[in-house]
Amino acid sequence: MKEVIIATKNSGKAKEFVRMFEPHGFQVKTLLDYEEIEDIEENGTTFEENAIIKAETVSKQLNRAVIADDSGLVIDALDGKPGVYSARYAGEQKSDEDNMTKVLRELNGVEPSKRTARFYCALALAVPGQDTVTVHGTCEGVILDEKRGTHGFGYDPIFFVKEKNKAMAELLPEEKSKISHRAVALSHLAKLLPEVFKGE
């Protein structure tokens, strides 16, 4: 089977990529399979910059085609925060619970019509000897005032998906993998994959 490497240590993302790549006939490897690769400093100012940093760093180390995902939650009432800082919004320990608590506290008292937000996902594809390509996808929603649902990861329990009339964490994994920011971004990248992996 063809193999694709995703430069992520996030197990929630990893599961979603396994599901989304299956129909394309790819087996997914992540940095959870390459423990020798050290943490990469994400010092870009945009999702695209961080995705490129992660994809190119790992592609150079392994001398292989690598995809990276940089994603996050963009809340209008917070001027776009947590944005590129989504993973560490409440501190370096990267706790989903603490991050959600912080967002709910900051939006305390903000009326529903002003709680609009979107998930944003940038994917970068780095191939040795070629220019790196980026694509992106978004998913529109509203920040709830309490958690709902048990699926997914990150901020999924407090993100109400307009298109589905449900919290992201109430969607089954197969539902999220059709409509998420990550799924939309991957649908754009999918067109390029046959050419990149034609030898495998």
Ligand SMILES: O=c1[nH]c(=O)c2ncn([C@@H]3O[C@H](COP(=O)(O)OP(=O)(O)OP(=O)(O)O)[C@@H](O)[C@H]3O)c2[nH]1
């Ligand atoms: O509810 C969510 N549903 C999602 O579908 C989703 N996608 C991203 N996020 C949030 O944004 C951070 C990414 O930050 P990020 O791109 O730097 O990833 P990360 O640091 O977790 O792993 P890595 O891929 O860098 O190794 C994550 O930790 C989450 O807090 C999501 N939250």
Ligand SMILES: [Mg+2]
């Ligand atoms: Mg990260």
